Amino acid sequence: MSVEGEQRTIRCLVAKVGLDGHDRGAHVIARAFRDAGFEVIYSGLHNAPDEIVQAAVQEDVDVLGISILSGAHGTLVPKVIEGLEEYGAMDDTLLIVGGVIPDDDKAELEELGVAEVFGPGTELETTIEFVRENVRDRR
């Protein structure tokens, strides 16, 4: 009956930020995470960075996955990071970004604290494995 000692359930927030209506990728990843046994909170479309921060803090997620295909990652992601830092949540939240991100920007985002950027064509298994291996120990 008790499952103490087993792997703890990983909670993820899959978020779409800004004026970007392409959510197929977010849906696919949300589903893949679910099937991997994660608890996935999906934000829906068109969220402001503040809203994402609020959801990430309240839901106390292990992983925040932001999907951006609009090219606005340079503005939106830093705002999310700022917000997470304000609540002291940046250190133990694994922040990953998916979508269309040019290589140069990728390095910049990783500099800011994004753990990994997953571009088009990434195998779902790769992302899931990455999350499993890199999720922060939060005790």
Add this chain to the structure above:
Amino acid sequence: MTEKSAGEVEPGREPPGSTVATAEPEFDVDALVENLLAGEHRALARAITYIEDRTPGYRQLVGELHEHTGDASVVGITGSPGTGKSTLVDKLALEYRDRGETVGVIAVDPASPFTGGAVLGDRIRMGSTVGDMDVFVRSMSARGALGGLAAATADAVRALDAFGKDRIIIETVGAGQNEIDVVRTADTVAVLVQPGAGDDVQMLKAGILEIADCFVVNKADLDGANRTVQELTEMLQLERDVDPIVRTGHHGADEVEDSQSDTEESHDESADADPEEWRTPVVETVATHGEGVDAVIEAFDDHRTYLADSGALEDRARSRYAEEIRTLLREDLGTLLEAEIEDRGGIEGLAADVHRRETNPYAVADELLDPIRDCVADNRD
């Protein structure tokens, strides 16, 4: 940044066989409680995580929070998928905020029994209050295997209560016993129904009817809303007629002030009922437009007044705690027995023995329980 202190204690996996009750906390309980009571959102969020995960130490945590609870009014909202629960909760939260009250929401969604995974989508519908940290929304999955969803919800409600939320809303899909147990954590339970849900109304007879303190017919702008309201009202009427003695018997002679005035949204016409008896109202709403939300809140408040005046509030709380104590004991004993089973080579071995007709289930159970029985008998004074 002081909130981080909550996470500083190093892990240290619980030794196999020990129960959660006896395990060393894996986090700094006092610091977390202090930060939570100081109003730090992250501490509240983390506390709920520990409660959900049953991280060793969560018992001390909930134990310490308990004395700070009791001030919030707790409402449970249930109904079939698609009836508009999340939307209504969103509008309720908005209305409460307009009235200057703080709100906590626990949204429970089903989890896959196979992978344990879940997509918790209630947040999508809760857009009215984003950016307002005084609405604390937490999604929980029914991690069914533990059977402890109701317990975890009750504890999460405690955390929100201790944090100082004025209003706490528990939202769940009313699909089974598990979910019904969850909404029982609330003082007031609202069941959502949508028009044209003929089968739904039929289904209600089977058990949800009893737990509803208020019916909400959402999407009341759709065809068939009147009919649904009528059906519900008739059903409630029938229910009352069946057992008038049971419901009114013990306080028939009491002089009670006529505190329960019928709200105008109540479709109940019988005027001869005992004034101290709660008459389940049927309220119509169009949650997407916020129509009828006032009336729902009024019904909730009426119900709470009724509970307080009739003493049922305390009765309910006490019977909840009694149930909680029993559940905890069952759970702890279960854990203890699991350890015993492991010690004897695991449940598969025992099951195989039974299958080979070498022994039988009763003998196995007795064998496992006897040492515990003896131990209890020896230690009883």
